[in-house]
Amino acid sequence: MSLADRLQSTLNELRSALPDVRGCLIASADGMLIAQNVSSGDSNRMAAMVATSLGLGKRMCEAFGSGSLSETSVSGDAGQVFIYGAGSKGVLAVINAAGGNIGLLHLECRAAARKVAEILG
Amino acid sequence: MDFAPLKVVVSGPVGAGKSTYIRTLSTTTVVETDEMATECIGKDLTTVALDFGTLHIDGFEVLLFGTPGQERFDFMWSVLCEGAAGLLLLVAAHRPGSFLKARHILEFITSQVPIPFLLAVTHTDQERVWELEEIADFFGLPVTDLLAVDARDRSACARMLHRLLERCLPTGRDEQSRVTA
Structure with a gap:
């Protein structure tokens, strides 16, 4: 299975x-959409936003x-959005x-995030 | 002197030198949110949320907020420009391909919040760079709105900020730029 297929099937x-x-x-950590299973909305925009949130969260943890x-x-x-590294x-x-x-x-x-981390290497 | 801190936004396309500018000027530890870039942008890391630094200049406390450069992060341009006193738009003189993006950022921000701005022209030490007059023409701005700056040079960066503050505070203060560490 290709990388993209494995990520897609995880979603x-x-x-x-x-x-x-x-x-x-x-x-990706720099906000590029890699894979999505989203019912509505602009997934490219969402990808950038979650990367921003994650990036800021990382520095907050440090600080x-x-x-x-x-x-x-x-x-x-x-509703809520949950964002996992x-x-x-x-x-x-x-x-x-x-x-x-x-x-x-x-x-x-969390299990899915670990799987994604493995796939992305 | 007791003034409220002034918020200055540092924006511009990818690779213009926004993070460098803030690192150069800030006297406090800079908050950086750089991540590994997956696109070919001529560098390894790119800002995904903001850069944040502070300094004192001309008796004011200035808070510097750097934006991400890519258009996909345009929501951060809006977020960071809320309540800003002024905008520094950094443009790399050797990358005319990025001028259109810079103009888009400028229009995006100033149409939402009409704040005073200056164009900081960086990378003027590179080969094959556009002259300040040519860049001013491209942006349809008077050349007095532009200033060449080396984002690694502290006194040049401070002069730039001083010039912007003069526009933010039209009453003006002392001519000499003073940076206190």
Whole structure:
């Protein structure tokens, strides 16, 4: 399977495992879209935004003595975005509807982020 | 002297020298959010969120906010320009291919927040560079809106900032640029 196919199937599996998830994407740390399974919205723009958020989060962890960043999230009243570092090169973002099983979501997404990190090498 | 800190945004296309400019001037540890670049942009790292540095000049505390250069990060241009007193737009004189992008950034920002700005022309020590007058023509600006600056040269960077502050504060203050560490 090609690199792109493996990343895509990781996203597809994530979406079928988590019905409340409205979309997920993988971007490079510098904000280029690598793969996506997003129902609506401009995924290129989302990729840049999650890279910005991750980049800022990394420096916040450094500044606040919190070690190296593993994940960050943004919550609105109609949903959340969870952003997971995937190795040094990538980032996985998952857009979730409000509510849902956050525990299960984190479990699945952290595993997916590790997989993405492995694939990206 | 007790003035509120002034926020100055440093923007411009990729590779113009924004991060270098802030590193050169800041007297506090610079917050940098550089990540490995996956595109071929002539350098290994690129800013994805912001650069942040501070200094005192002319009796003012100045907060420098550097933006990412790529258009895909244009939301950060808006975020960082909120409440800004002035804008320094860095343009690399040896990369005419980036001038259009620079003009786009300038129009994007000044159409949202009409703030005073100056064009800082960098990399003028390279071969085959555009002259200040030619760049001014391209941007449709008076040549007095442009200043050549070596982003690695602290006093040149401070002079540039001093010139911008004169525009932000039209009443003017002392002529001599003073940078206190």
